[in-house]
Amino acid sequence: GENVEQHPSTLSVQEGDSAVIKCTYSDSASNYFPWYKQELGKRPQLIIDIRSNVGEKKDQRIAVTLNKTAKHFSLHITETQPEDSAVYFCAASPNNDMRFGAGTRLTVKP
Amino acid sequence: SQTIHQWPATLVQPVGSPLSLECTVEGTSNPNLYWYRQAAGRGLQLLFYSVGIGQISSEVPQNLSASRPQDRQFILSSKKLLLSDSGFYLCAWSHGSLGSYTFGSGTRLTVV
Numbered sequence: 758g759e760n761v762e763q764h765p766s767t768l769s770v771q772e773g774d775s776a777v778i779k780c781t782y783s784d785s786a787s788n789y790f791p792w793y794k795q796e797l798g799k800r801p802q803l804i805i806d807i808r809s810n811v812g813e814k815k816d817q818r819i820a821v822t823l824n825k826t827a828k829h830f831s832l833h834i835t836e837t838q839p840e841d842s843a844v845y846f847c848a849a850s851p852n853n854d855m856r857f858g859a860g861t862r863l864t865v866k867p
Numbered sequence: 868s869q870t871i872h873q874w875p876a877t878l879v880q881p882v883g884s885p886l887s888l889e890c891t892v893e894g895t896s897n898p899n900l901y902w903y904r905q906a907a908g909r910g911l912q913l914l915f916y917s918v919g920i921g922q923i924s925s926e927v928p929q930n931l932s933a934s935r936p937q938d939r940q941f942i943l944s945s946k947k948l949l950l951s952d953s954g955f956y957l958c959a960w961s962h963g964s965l966g967s968y969t970f971g972s973g974t975r976l977t978v979v
Contacts, residue, residue, distance in 0.1 A: 788965065789965045791967050791968070793968075798975075799972075799973075800957060800970040800971065800972050800973050801911070801957070801970050802970070803967045803968070803969075806967055808965075846910065846911060848968075850964065850965065852964045853899055853916055853918055853924070853964045854913055854916055854924070854926065855901075855913070855961075855968060856913065857903075857910050857911040857913075858910065859909070859910040860909070860910045860911075
């Protein structure tokens with residue numbers, strides 16, 4: 758089955774700096790890669806996703822890149838703000854059972 | 868629009884007691900349905916998924932079971948809870964296998 762690894766497990770940045778979270782996956786059949794943000798005690802919510810026919814996707818301060826050859830994808834957050842502080846999960850889906858990374862706790866210091 | 872309901876929000880149960888968590892989806896038909904568990908400070912572990920009524924796939928052998936008695940209803944059960952069953956249980960749905968997942972608000976289960 759699919760195995761997703763996510764790094765780093767914790768990340769602390771100064772407000773205004775950029776944050777990068779990286780994930781690798783094992784199943785070459787995976788072709789859908791979403792990112793979720795989970796605030797403390799709440800449900801994970803989709804923030805951006807990318808499909809295997811696209812190399813990069815941007816949505817305002819958030820961007821995701823995908824390298825299918827190397828089987829890795831990354832989340833980039835620019836001009837970070839304190840409200841970006843949360844746990845971020847990457848995921849990969851080859852079929853009906855999406856697998857999540859272990860999560861990255863991002864702290865943005867004001 | 869589609870909505871997903873999950874209840875109860877919190878639950879404290881003694882070891883050895885039964886469990887029933889319910890999840891329903893509105894505004895769509897034939898959704899894929901999922902149960903995930905999240906231990907404190909940890910990632911999301913897939914427990915069960917279902918692509919149709921009566922169709923359940925189990926990912927982790929344990930004392931939990933799932934059922935889908937209706938198209939938009941997904942139930943997580945246990946006959947006897949263990950301390951290790953404590954965690955945050957999340958139901959989710961998607962359109963087919965390549966759609967984004969939408970999560971319910973979760974049930975925080977504490978087994979004492």
